[in-house]
Amino acid sequence: MNSSIEPISTTGSATTLETAKSLRSLYFARAAFSVIWVILISVFVKTNNNIAEILFIIYPAWDVFATYLDVKANPSQVSKKPQYINGIIGIVTTIGVALALQKGVSVALIVFGAWAIITGLIQLILGLRRRKELGGQWPMIISGGQSMLAGIAFIAMAKSPSMGINSPAGYSAFGAFYFLIAAIRLSKTKKSLEKAI
Numbered sequence: 001m002n003s004s005i006e007p008i009s010t011t012g013s014a015t016t017l018e019t020a021k022s023l024r025s026l027y028f029a030r031a032a033f034s035v036i037w038v039i040l041i042s043v044f045v046k047t048n049n050n051i052a053e054i055l056f057i058i059y060p061a062w063d064v065f066a067t068y069l070d071v072k073a074n075p076s077q078v079s080k081k082p083q084y085i086n087g088i089i090g091i092v093t094t095i096g097v098a099l100a101l102q103k104g105v106s107v108a109l110i111v112f113g114a115w116a117i118i119t120g121l122i123q124l125i126l127g128l129r130r131r132k133e134l135g136g137q138w139p140m141i142i143s144g145g146q147s148m149l150a151g152i153a154f155i156a157m158a159k160s161p162s163m164g165i166n167s168p169a170g171y172s173a174f175g176a177f178y179f180l181i182a183a184i185r186l187s188k189t190k191k192s193l194e195k196a197i
């Protein structure tokens with residue numbers, strides 16, 4: 001992974017600085033949530049399946065809330081269409097996972113997998129778009145691509161005996177890693193912008 005920061009736009013650098021700060025905070029929060037979720041799902045899948053199922057439903061619901069925060073982090077002049085689409089998909093997925101769990105974990109994993117593919121694509125597009133202005137988006141670009149691949153794997157292996165309600169734990173752990181790296185890289189962008197202003 002390239003450690004250099006991509007060129008930063010000096011146009012509207014005060015606005016860009018605020019966006020970098022907000023996204024950095026959001027990425028740290030998303031990393032923390034993912035780590036906590038992985039720990040909880042790993043514990044409750046062995047001790048309390050009902051709580052594990054609730055955690056499974058909470059995962060896409062949290063993504064909806066995080067998408068809302070992402071919308072707020074961006075300047076008003078920036079198109080937020082990808083985030084709005086992602087939010088709607090997240091709401092549908094949350095409801096879909098809750099309903100699918102009544103039919104079994106394998107059905108819920110198919111819903112989750114389809115969501116991972118679509119949201120991974122949106123994350124990939126957003127990362128590519130933000131790269132020009134903010135830099136530090138390679139982790140998000142890679143994460144988006146990996147999310148799409150993970151979604152395909154969830155759907156392909158949904159009925160495998162080895163797949164359970166905790167199957168997305170590895171997916172979430174990788175997500176935490178990428179969000180953490182992106183947050184650290186945006187810290188560098190923030191410092192560069194502060195010097196430029």
